[in-house]
Amino acid sequence: MNKLDNTYNLKQIGIIRTPYENSAPYQPLQNDENEFILILDEKYKDGLKELDKFSFIYIIYYMHKIKKEPKMLITPPWAENKTVGLFASRSPVRPNPIGISIVEIKKIIDNKIYTSGLDAFNNTPLLDIKPYINDLDKKSNAGYGWILDTNNEEHLNLHIKGIPHNH
């Protein structure tokens, strides 16, 4: 496997405004009443034409607050006796701190996209936006993986759905 020490430069194309300064939910909250806005650099504004015809978008961002070194084996906070590989998890501490969220578009005004709840910190650098397309991105036969091995489905559901709770 040649060329494995390559690095690639990505540039910020906008900024993500969320209410989360120091802690964020594990996943987007359902029916979050806070304001979530993607503000695109003015020079990319025309790239939003017709985007509002889609219900959902992927947003791709750089998780700038993550400073820890990734570990290849992790234990999810809600599954004490379970050890899984990092790539079998959504942990943000990864070799490349790229975050992907699927959000609903509420409205687009000028260079601003107002979206449904989003699990990113305020001022997170935006890297890309792609439309979520029904047949391409909806895998009807997708499963839950190792998540169903745990005996704590109810608690787990809170994490999957991003509902705040105490441990």
Place this chain on the structure above:
Amino acid sequence: MNKLDNTYNLKQIGIIRTPYENSAPYQPLQNDENEFILILDEKYKDGLKELDKFSFIYIIYYMHKIKKEPKMLITPPWAENKTVGLFASRSPVRPNPIGISIVEIKKIIDNKIYTSGLDAFNNTPLLDIKPYINDLDKKSNAGYGWILDTNNEEHLNLHIKGIPHNH
């Protein structure tokens, strides 16, 4: 919007083997009999533990063959009279050439993940792998956006499903 000239360094974590050297389908082909393999750098191998419990994964990669400057307004090759914004499209020519594909896991052997068909060139640098989780990533109310504005749904379907054809 401060700090907008930021750039971020990402590192290659593996390499993607596909049969496509100079041309690739627009989307993964269904039932492609070719071999598609993600080869992870040995040092990340443990990060694959339990990944095979999932049916589908997101793979995130750097589209290293894209050298063109992106245009904010594009006309899809199959929709001659339609102009849409770049971010309302899946065009690979973007400010950040990050590709995302959802593929099915066939088998994982050591540091190699054998997958279903994939619309990336051979030797594409791999940046991340994340599990596709049923409830999180499947949006039952997602639509088709501007794509249904075109009057050529049959032809369009070939593009959406990645079926090769002539224009």
